[in-house]
Amino acid sequence: MAVLKIENLIKDYGALRAVNKVSFEVHSGEVFGLLGPNGAGKTSIISTITTLEKPTEGTITINNLDVTRHERATKAVTGVVPQELVTHGYFNVEEILTFQSGYYGLRKNKEKIHSLMQQLELWSHRHKKIRHLSGGMKRRLMIAKALMHSPQLLLLDEPTAGVDVELRYSIWEQVRDLKKAGVAILFTTHYLEEAEKLCDRVAIIHEGKIQKQGETKELVRKLTSRHLTITLKNKVEYSHPALINQQDNTLEFRVPYSTKIGQFLSELNFRNDNILDMKIREGTLEEAFKYVLNRGEM
Ligand SMILES: Nc1ncnc2c1ncn2[C@@H]1O[C@H](COP(=O)(O)OP(=O)(O)OP(=O)(O)O)[C@@H](O)[C@H]1O
Numbered sequence: 001m002a003v004l005k006i007e008n009l010i011k012d013y014g015a016l017r018a019v020n021k022v023s024f025e026v027h028s029g030e031v032f033g034l035l036g037p038n039g040a041g042k043t044s045i046i047s048t049i050t051t052l053e054k055p056t057e058g059t060i061t062i063n064n065l066d067v068t069r070h071e072r073a074t075k076a077v078t079g080v081v082p083q084e085l086v087t088h089g090y091f092n093v094e095e096i097l098t099f100q101s102g103y104y105g106l107r108k109n110k111e112k113i114h115s116l117m118q119q120l121e122l123w124s125h126r127h128k129k130i131r132h133l134s135g136g137m138k139r140r141l142m143i144a145k146a147l148m149h150s151p152q153l154l155l156l157d158e159p160t161a162g163v164d165v166e167l168r169y170s171i172w173e174q175v176r177d178l179k180k181a182g183v184a185i186l187f188t189t190h191y192l193e194e195a196e197k198l199c200d201r202v203a204i205i206h207e208g209k210i211q212k213q214g215e216t217k218e219l220v221r222k223l224t225s226r227h228l229t230i231t232l233k234n235k236v237e238y239s240h241p242a243l244i245n246q247q248d249n250t251l252e253f254r255v256p257y258s259t260k261i262g263q264f265l266s267e268l269n270f271r272n273d274n275i276l277d278m279k280i281r282e283g284t285l286e287e288a289f290k291y292v293l294n295r296g297e298m
């Protein structure tokens with residue numbers, strides 16, 4: 001079921017078209033990755049979903065309700081972790097989470113507040129003023145705030161930027177748990193390895209336009225190749241259209257996903273007793289991303 005539906009979204013800032021006819025959906029129980037270089041338009045898309053910015057054209061619905069006409073109802077089911085950390089320096093962690101509950105009309109919410117503080121390892125910092133928290137702790141607090149009202153749609157704008165390894169893993173775990181619980185998650189990141197691990201589907205966006213979108217694995221298969229590296233006992237003079245690199249006795253081939261490795265090996269026709277070592281490396285989302293951006297294709 002599509003929780004978030006964006007159709008032909010355009011966002012102009014004066015003469016600048018930051019988002020150009022973007023369409024995608026995020027379904028319940030799915031992590032959708034929005035990937036693109038700095039200035040591609042990712043945060044602008046998120047700002048229009050949360051009605052911080054008005055769309056120039058196009059529609060955005062959450063549970064089939066237009067966000068510009070049903071602001072209250074759509075906000076009530078949406079949680080946001082913004083890219084820029086917003087803080088209220090003079091309050092402490094527990095107070096901030098209590099206020100957040102209040103904004104959503106949730107009273108007697110102590111249990112949830114305590115459980116989120118524990119989950120996000122904020123418990124021992126609960127009496128600290130926000131301005132005394134480290135960057136990573138502030139990030140945890142932002143996540144706790146976003147989850148306070150158990151949203152059906154979670155918008156995470158670079159939640160793992162500048163966080164340590166431990167917090168990164170704990171954010172991944174949270175995302176996976178929320179996904180299992182049926183939450184629809186929109187995730188932006190510059191870490192393509194992370195996107196490859198977490199996102200069921202991704203859209204690669206450049207200069208406001210979606211260049212490619214689809215299932216993560218499927219895109220990698222379509223846009224990249226496997227690399228087969230063979231080390232031989234004895235050097236041979238060899239030429240083959242798929243050979244992309246040769247160093248001494250080591251040869252590297254690019255093998256499309258459509259070609260079976262076994263068939264490829266028999267084509268190469270090396271003597272088995274001349275093969276010392278063999279490695280296959282799968283294509284990566286990072287390679288697919290670079291390929292799309294370099295070609296700037298539609
Ligand atoms: N409020 C604004 N007013 C004018 N221009 C803006 C505004 N917000 C963003 N822009 C411009 O719109 C374009 C898209 O910016 P946006 O923040 O959406 O990119 P992004 O993909 O989130 O980038 P990053 O990876 O750096 O966070 C950029 O050229 C940016 O300068």
Ligand SMILES: [Mg+2]
Nearest residue numbers: 042043044083
């Ligand atoms: Mg951004």
